[in-house]
Amino acid sequence: MNKRQKMDKRLIITIPHYNNSEGLTRTIKSINESFEIDIIITDDGSKNKLNEKAINSSFKNNGRIFFKYLDKNYGVGIAANKCLEFVKKSNYKYVARLDAGDICYKNKFSKQIDFLEKNKKVV
Numbered sequence: 001m002n003k004r005q006k007m008d009k010r011l012i013i014t015i016p017h018y019n020n021s022e023g024l025t026r027t028i029k030s031i032n033e034s035f036e037i038d039i040i041i042t043d044d045g046s047k048n049k050l051n052e053k054a055i056n057s058s059f060k061n062n063g064r065i066f067f068k069y070l071d072k073n074y075g076v077g078i079a080a081n082k083c084l085e086f087v088k089k090s091n092y093k094y095v096a097r098l099d100a101g102d103i104c105y106k107n108k109f110s111k112q113i114d115f116l117e118k119n120k121k122v123v
Contacts, residue, residue: 010093011037011109014086015100016079018044021051023101028065029058030104036062037109040086044079045072 013031017024024041031037039059043050049069056065068082080097087095094113098104116122 010035011096011113012087012090012092012094013037013039013096013098013109014080014083015039015041015098016044016076016083017041017046017050017100018073018076018079019046019048020100021046021048024050025055025058027098027100027102027104028055029060030102031059031061031109032104032106033061033109034107035110038063038090038092039065040068040083041065042068042079042082042086043070044074044076045070 015024015027028039031039041050041055050067052065052067059065066086068086070079070082076099083097084095094109094116096109096112
């Protein structure tokens with residue numbers, strides 16, 4: 001197995017979301033990696049339902065986007081923890097967190113994973 005294959009299914013990004021569809025789409029579009037990444041988005045009771053089809057089409061990486069919906073606005077802490085509950089049931093080596101509206105530089109996560117792999121005492 002080569003290095004690129006080893007990176008597959010190693011990372012999931014958690015994104016809590018509340019009433020910022022434009023920022024969320026901008027964040028999803030900015031993710032630019034050469035390996036597969038999954039994303040879990042927890043909507044924290046936004047007034048307007050997310051357009052899952054549009055969000056999926058804005059994601060240029062390989063991987064999947066999962067959506068969870070809370071029935072009302074509980075706050076970013078609860079929404080972030082709901083993302084983590086999903087992650088705990090899955091098998092990912094690394095978890096990253098972004099907020100709707102964050103912008104990622106190209107290979108941001110590759111660089112972070114590379115650093116963590118080379119500096120295991122940091123983790």
